[in-house]
Amino acid sequence: MKKLFPHPVLTLALWGIWLLLNNTMAPGHLVLGFILAFSISLLTSGFWEEKVYIRAPLMLLRFLRIVLWDILIANITVAKLILGRNRKLKPGFFYVELDIRTPLGISLLANTISLTPGTVSCDLTEDRTRLLVHALHIEDIPATVKQIKERYETPLKEVFTEC
Amino acid sequence: MLEWILSALIVIGAFFTLVGSIGLYKLPDFFMRLHGPTKATTLGVGAILTASVLYFSFKTDDISLHEVLITVFLFITAPISAHLMAKAALHIKLKRVGRTREPADH
Numbered sequence: 001m002k003k004l005f006p007h008p009v010l011t012l013a014l015w016g017i018w019l020l021l022n023n024t025m026a027p028g029h030l031v032l033g034f035i036l037a038f039s040i041s042l043l044t045s046g047f048w049e050e051k052v053y054i055r056a057p058l059m060l061l062r063f064l065r066i067v068l069w070d071i072l073i074a075n076i077t078v079a080k081l082i083l084g085r086n087r088k089l090k091p092g093f094f095y096v097e098l099d100i101r102t103p104l105g106i107s108l109l110a111n112t113i114s115l116t117p118g119t120v121s122c123d124l125t126e127d128r129t130r131l132l133v134h135a136l137h138i139e140d141i142p143a144t145v146k147q148i149k150e151r152y153e154t155p156l157k158e159v160f161t162e163c
Numbered sequence: 164m165l166e167w168i169l170s171a172l173i174v175i176g177a178f179f180t181l182v183g184s185i186g187l188y189k190l191p192d193f194f195m196r197l198h199g200p201t202k203a204t205t206l207g208v209g210a211i212l213t214a215s216v217l218y219f220s221f222k223t224d225d226i227s228l229h230e231v232l233i234t235v236f237l238f239i240t241a242p243i244s245a246h247l248m249a250k251a252a253l254h255i256k257l258k259r260v261g262r263t264r265e266p267a268d269h
Contacts, residue, residue, distance in 0.1 A: 020229065021229075023229050075202055075206040078198065079178075079179065079182045079202070082186040082189065082199070083182065086190055086191060089190075092265075093263065093266045094266055095266050110242065111239070111242040113242075115205055115238060115241070116205075117205065117206075118198065120194070120198060121242070122246065123250050123253055134194045134197070134249060136190075138264070141264075
């Protein structure tokens with residue numbers, strides 16, 4: 001099984017993208033898409049540095065829900081900040097100490113931080129232990145770091161594991 | 164009813180895209196301006212694409228899910244470009260507003 005599907009997440013993602021691109025669920029495309037997804041992930045498996053699988057799919061759904069909700073709320077907050085007086089804004093850089101170690105996990109966390117308005121991930125230290133984040137307006141740095149770790153990092157750490 | 168939901172979604176999307184652009188124009192330094200576009204792509208484009216999915220799913224016979232793909236690609240590429248620009252700006256030590264708080268240590 002592991003030999004046939006060296007990268008199950010990639011296979012599923014490619015299959016899904018193929019069906020979405022063609023905007024169809026016709027049996028022919030289901031089969032063709034599966035053949036493509038299967039062979040592409042098999043042929044390129046050598047290029048992928050790490051192999052991951054989703055350990056807790058339900059947790060992933062919960063994580064997506066949290067992120068979408070946060071995006072909604074943060075958008076409104078940041079819209080107010082932008083339209084308000086910019087002189088009052090207190091921008092700042094801060095480091096987030098990472099507990100997550102896998103490259104995929106780190107990049108997903110960095111992406112999430114950038115997607116939620118108000119924070120943009122700027123740099124990762126060489127040893128991959130700290131993420132530099134810029135915030136548009138920040139009052140309490142430790143509280144924000146704690147929130148990022150609790151809301152995003154913990155679920156991500158639980159969802160993806162290396163096989 | 165559908166028309167009302169669609170128009171609300173489009174107006175919301177247009178509003179947040181506009182706010183993103185205003186931010187790009189108005190905010191004082193490069194790092195703060197970066198926050199503008201990330202907003203426009205999340206809620207702004209998200210709302211407009213949702214409207215598109217609803218419209219084409221209800222007005223035509225087929226269910227249209229192309230837009231989901233656009234959202235996925237945007238959600239993957241927007242943070243990466245923002246990250247690269249921020250990294251480049253840090254590297255060439257671009258000027259930032261004086262009141263910006265620096266990280267605790269380097």
